[in-house]
Amino acid sequence: MQAVAAEDANTSEYVYIMAETNSRGFIVDDFGGEWHYLWEGSSNSVNGLSVEESRKSMTNLLFLVDNMGMNEEVTAQYLNFSSLVIQMMKEPPFYCVEDCTDAKYSSVAKYAGQLADAFYAYAVAVNRTLTANTTANYRNGSLILENIAMTFQGVGGGDVVVDPDSARRSLIYFIGLNSSLLPQTYARLLINNQSTDFIKYYENESKDVWNGGERPSARPTCGFTGTECPANFVRDYLAITVVIFIFIIFAILAAIGGLLYAIRVRQKEIEKQDLLWQVGFAELQVIQKKLYIFPVKSRAESSQRSFASGPSTSTKLTIESRKETSRYLFYVHRNEIVAANKHELRVLLTEENKAQMRQMRILDHENLNKTLGICLNGPQLLSIWKYCSRGSLSDVISKSSMQMDNFFMFSLIRDIANGLGYIHSSFLEVHGQLTSRSCLIDNRWQIKISDYGLGFLRVHDRIDKQKMLWIAPELLREEWSERTQEGDVYSFAIVCAELLTRSSPFDIENRRETEEEVIYNLKKGGFNAPRPSLDVDESLETNPALLHLVRDCWTEKPSERPTIEQVKSQLKSMSGGNKRNLMDHVFDMLETYASTLENEVSERTKELVEEKRKSDVLLYRILPKSIADKLKSGHVIEPETFEQATIFFSDVVQFTTLASKCTPLQVVSLLNELYTVFDSIIEKHDVYKVETIGDGYLCVSGLPHRNGNEHIRHIARMAIELISSLSIFRIGHMPNERINLRIGINCGSVVAGVVGLTMPRYCLFGDSVNTASRMESNGKPGKIHVSLEANRMLIQGGFQTESRGEVIIKGKGVMETFWLLGEDTLVKTNLKNIAQNHYSSEL
Known part of the structure; x- marks a missing residue:
């Protein structure tokens, strides 16, 4: 390695691996049990390197050694073996006493342990051979090898394993210098004749083995001769490189300059846009008590009359009647009347708030009231809105004497849905304050939704009790929660109920409960959570689908409410595409x-x-509406076959016993209360109540209005709700008694028609009706008993059932029947949307 260092080849591009047997790698053994490191000794000075330099030259050196059969650490067992060998050398037959007194003979040779292990293994094999066959020839090596496989503890303290083929399993140690330049074992290789197991001791190869570097590649970058280095563009083309570098610097500076200029232009543009929504208080002119008259641009804009006032040809606009309210001030701004909404506190506007104001300033939709900006320098913080001459929808409902027809109310509802849909699709995403007061009406009788956005101002405004009547229950329970689109849909439903019934929210003036009690019950929720009445004037002939839509919109669970886009789609289907x-x-x-x-x-x-x-x-x-309308029109009602319908039978369990404890009037009162609850549940579903006979209850879905395969889902959901409603139903005169039902459901073909002239009844005929009745009579209390056909459609419709097994049915023989357990919640939402779309298209 000193020679390698002298050739400058000791770099991270190279690694030197020494595979040696009878070696301990970086440790060199001396006589007398002493040892020294490989870089220590007199040979290090041959090339003029110091011990430390020689040590550093070995940083890229790795050893694969057997450690001379020893463990990594010298054990007490090995030291005992060593001293025993030295002692026995002085005894017969060796008698090495005087010759072995030198210090270098004070410890055994390193191979002594391997020699002792080998001799022990041979002795054990010979002993096994002679034990197995006393006449065996101990000189027969092949015979001895048959008994050579064994495992025992060697003199070094570790296990010695000899395979049946007489090969000893070897341990090879992978050793290198760590970051402290001390020997460290990185891995072990367990080797036998069949395989090699690599057991690593490091976790991160780069950090632990290469001291933070990378594993050297198979070939150096410049080759093994140093003449294959890749081309260096900077070195070979210095002049071009300098020119390119200068050009890049210039381009970067130009780009930075252009970016700064664009930012500055953008800032000026933002400052100009901010001036547009900032309305100075001096620009707002107070309306005088006398008539304030100014020319009006068009006849449509000059119409200040109420809905019932009749036509007017006036070209003057009188605003005398508009006075300050608790929420609004009225001013003239640039020759136009504006409404100024008061806010409780002043807030320091952030950049995010200013950005929202710039975006609100450019919002434009035919059903959205235009916001003009904010007055920041007045005595009170004001948000400025365009003025709508006919006031709010609440004003029209409470004060207008003109009777609205169905088309008029439908058009107003459609306007509200369109405006709310635009808000939901805009950057605002939610209105959060929708009431009939925020639905303004211009002089063309078009709804303009106001009071949207400005959440950073409204969060400090007080919410009065009456305004809470429009807020969704889940938001009432968490007063400071974020407003949601589902909450807007609920508020939309309350406004629609006001418009359809021409009353205040929840008809609070004619209600027994106070506003506080209604709000408390709304927060409480539950099965009987209060909702506005939808008792509309029959003369208006309101589309039932519209009433169903309103009920869907104020459903207790937000996830079950339709989105505003679904509402718009259903309203469009109800109008038949009429854009009058x-x-x-x-x-x-x-x-x-x-x-x-x-x-x-x-x-x-x-x-x-x-x-x-x-x-x-x-x-x-008495009759379904469609059948009754045909009779009123003079049409003959022919019996009609319905290929698929679902029939529902129910019966009060032990009604005879219960009735025996009551007077006749109490029985009638009990059934009336019970069937009132049942009827309220039926209204939520596309189900027709055929008749009640005593405590028996017969319903059907799929006729006279065909609804595809939805009939089974409507009946199943109704049955589940009926069972659930009994848990809270109480008999007034017998509070300790409980009502229970047996319910039977069947699907199949039914013939329906009107029977009789004096008291005509809409009756059902067919074997399917009889089977449904048998399902009820053979059912169990509190359970929903369904036939095989009903079970098949229930499973397809996303419901869970349980087989009851085979049951003997009177007149039918043995039938396999099932219990209805409930609806699969994973598919409930999708099925509901599909059903609503199908139902709307049918209407």
Whole structure:
């Protein structure tokens, strides 16, 4: 290695591996049991290297050695063996006494242990051979080798293993110098005639073996002769390199300069945009108590009349009636009326807040009220919005005397959905404050959603009790939680209920509970969580799908509410693609209203509508609406076959025993309360109640309205909810008694038709009805008993069932039936969306 160092070949490109037997690598043994390191000794001075230089020259040297059959550490057993050998050398037959007195004979040779182990192995093999066969020839080497396989503890303290082929299993040590330039064993190689096992002692090869460097490549970079170095562009083309370097520096400086210039231009542009949304208080002119009149650009903009005021040809705009409220101030800004929303506290706007204001300034949608900016230098922090002449939707609902028809209300609901959809798809992502007060109406009777964004200001505003009636229950429970799109959909449903019923949220004025009690029950949630009534005027002929959509939007679980895009899609399907302008409809409606304003005609019309409503309500309670409408139109109702429907039978368990404990009036009251709960559950599903006979309850889905394969899911969900509702149902006069049901479900072909003239009934016929009845009568309390066909459709629909086994059914023989356990929650959401889309398309 000294010669290698002299040739400058001791670099990280080279590694030198010495494979030696009868060697201990970097340790050299001396007489008398002494030893020294390989780099120590007189030979190191041959090339003029010091001991330390010689030591460093061995940094790239690795040894593969057998350690002369010794363990890495000298054991007490080996020292005992050594002293025993020295002692026995002085005894017969050696008698080495005077000749062995020299200090160099004070320890045995390193190979003595290997020689002792070999002799011991031979002796054991001979002994085995003679034991097996006393007449055997101990000189027969082949015979002895048959008994040579063994394992024993050698004199060095380790195990000695001899294979059946007489080969000793060898331990080879992989040794190098560590970062402290001391010998270290990096690995062991366990070698026999069949295989070699490599057992490494290091964790990181680069750090532990190569001292932080990399393993040398198979061939040096410049070759073994040093003449194969790759071309050096900088060295060979220095002038070109300098020119390129200067050009790159210039390009980098130019790029930096251009970037700084672009940043500066962008900053100036941002400063200009910030001036657009900053409204100075001096620019806001206070409205005088006298009439403030100024020219108006168009007739549409000049319309200040209410919905019932009739047409006006005025070209003057009067704003005298607009006074300061608890939330708003009204000003004139650049010859336009604006509404200034008051905010409780002043906040220091961050760059993020300013960026939001710049983006809000450019938001533009036909159903979005334009925000003009913020007034920061006034006596109170104000957000400035465009003024809508007809006020809010809440004002129209509470004050307008004009009756709205179905198209009018539908158009307003569609406007709200479109505006909310635009907000959800914008950078704002959520409104968070949607109420009927924030739905403004311009002079063209178009909804303009206001009060969006500005969360950094509204977080400090107080929320009054009445405003909480629009907030979703999950947000009420966590007062400071982030607003969500699901919460907006809930608020949208409350606004729709206001519009459809022409009442305040939850009809709070006519409700027994106070606002605080309603809010408490909303936070509490549960099965009977309060919701606004959807008792709409029958004369409006409101689309039932619209009512179902509203109920879906205010569902208790946020995950089960449709997205606003799904709401828009369903509204579009309800309108049939009609894009008629609302103003045209309003003018037509006003003309019609004016032409029929005479008192006598109006009274007669009201009487007719009321009588028609009463008869329709009565008829719809007896027959399905579609069947009743055909009868009213004079059509003959022919029996109709439905290839697939799901029939539901239920019966109160031990009703006779329960009824015997009650008076007749109490029995009627009990059934009325029970069936009221059942009817409220049926309203949530596409299910028709055929009839009730005593405590028996018969329902069907899939007729008269065909709903594909959704009928089984509607019936199954209804049955599960009915069973669940019984856990909280209590009998008023017998609070300790509990109601339980037997439920039977079957799917199949059914014939339906109207039977009778005096008291016509919509009746079901077919073997499927009989089978459903048998499922109920052969069921068990609290369980939902389903047939084989119903089970097949339930599994396809994402429900879990359990086989009951074969049951003897009266009139049917032996049938395999099942218990309905519940709905698979993993597919419930997807199935619900598919069902809603299918249901909307059918409508």
